[in-house]
Amino acid sequence: MNGEVKKTPLYALHLAAGAKMVDFAGWMMPIQYRGILEEHRAVREQAGLFDVSHMGEIRISGPGSMELVQRLITNDACSLPHGRVLYSPMCQPDGGLVDDLLVYRMGELDFLLVVNAANKDKDLAWIRSHGGAVLIEDQSDTTAQLAIQGPLAATILQRLTPVDLTPIRYYSYVHGRVSGEDCLISRTGYTGEDGFEIYLSPEAAPRLWERLLTAGTAEGLQPVGLGARDTLRFEAALPLYGQELSEGTTPLEAGLDKFIAWHKEDFIGRAALLAQREAGLTRKLVGLAMVDRGIPRPGYPVRCENREIGFITSGTFAPTLGQNLAMAYVEKAYAGVDQGVEVVIRDKGHKARVVPRPFYKRGQ
C-alpha cells in the first residue's frame, strides 16, 4: 500500500456536486452532499445513489477455489447456486473477525469476494497466506461500485436497463447492461431498504452515475454520502467492521450466528467458535435506547450497578426513528431486553435501556 489517498472514478463529480470530502480508509470519499438528514430521508422515502467504489473486490477461481473459500469463511459457499450472493464472516483461528464480506458465486469454481475497503490489503494477505496455488486476484482497481437504494430504486434502475429486475431476488445478481454499460447488478445493500449494488468498470462509472441521477430526478433520487450510509446501516442494525466487528470480537458475540455453517467440515476459527458456543458467551452485542437526553457515541462506557459492564460500538441520533440509539457490547447478564443501564457521556451517567435490534425494519 502506498501512502497516497486514493480517489474513486467519481471523485471529480463529487467535487462538482459540492460534496464535503473526507479521508475514509485511505480513500477521499463524500461524507455528505446536501446534508446527512436529508440524504437519509431520501433513501428511506425515495431513493439514494452511493459511490462505494472504495470497496475491495477479490476474485478466487480455478482448481482449489471452492476448498479455499470454504476454509476461509464461516458460511457455506458450497450450496450457493450460481447467481446468488452470500454474506459471511471471515475468522482467525481464535474466532476473532478478519472481516465480514459478500461472496458472489460467479461460476462452478469462480468466486468474487467483496470486502471492506479498510481491510482489503489485510484480507488479500490473509487469503494468499492460505491460498497455496489457487488463483487469487485483486480486482479492486478495475472495479467501480455504485449502489442505488430505497423504495423507488428498482423503478429508477429499470428505466435504464433491458434486464427485467423483478425476478432478481434479494441476495441474487445478474449480468446485464445498464445504460449501455456492462454491469453486474446485485440486489443487495447496506441501508435496510430494497436496492441494488452495481459493479462496473471505472471508465463507465461516471457515465452511469450521471445517467442514474438524471433518470431518477422525478422520483427525488439524490447522491448520498458516507454519513447517511452510516446512519442508514445503523438503524437497520447492520454491523460495521471497526465498530461492532474487529479482530477482538467473534461472530457469536456480534449475533451473527446464522452466518456460521456448523455443518461444514472445517473452516478457520471453527474450533474456537464451537468452544465459545459451548462455554457460553460472556458478552453480547445489544441495542440501547437512551431514556435520558444525550447521544451515545462509540467508545462511551456502559455502566450498571456502579460498575462498567460494556461499551458503545455505534451510536447516533436515528433520523427515521427520531431517537438516540446505540449498539453496545455488554456483559451477558445485562443483555436482556428492557434491562436498564447507564451510558457515561462526558463523565455523567445517562439512563438507557436494552431494546431489540434491528431498530428499523422496512415496511413497518
Add this chain to the structure above:
Amino acid sequence: MHIPQELKYSREHEWVQVNGNTCRVGITDYAQQSLGDVVFVELPEIGRVLERGEAFGVVESVKAASDCYSPLAGTVTAVNQELLDTPQLINEDPYGRGWIMEVEIANPDQLEGLLTAVQYEELVREGGA
C-alpha cells in the same frame, strides 16, 4: 456565508452580541455549516460562572460532538430552552433563534480581545482556526 457586521466573534467560532453589561452567545454560520445537521445541544446551567475559554456546552451533529467555548468570563443568566426540542434552529437561524446562552459580562475589557466581523471573515477564509 453570513457574518453580521454588528456582532463580535471568537476564534472558536462563537458570536457575541453585546447588550449593556450582558451578551448573547451562539455559534457562527460557518460553524453550523461545518458541523452539519445539529441534532442535540447540551446547555449550561443558569447561574454557572464561566471563565473565558471554558467549555460551556456541547453542540452535536449526526457525526460528532463539539464543545462550545465561552468567549468571555461571566455568569450565565439565560439559556435557549427551545434548542432542547429543536436543535436544528442552530442550522436554520444561527444568529437569531439559534442563540445558545446569555452571560453577564464579568470583565468588559475582554470585549477588546474579540474579533470584528472583518477579522473573523479573514480567519474563516484562511481555513478555520
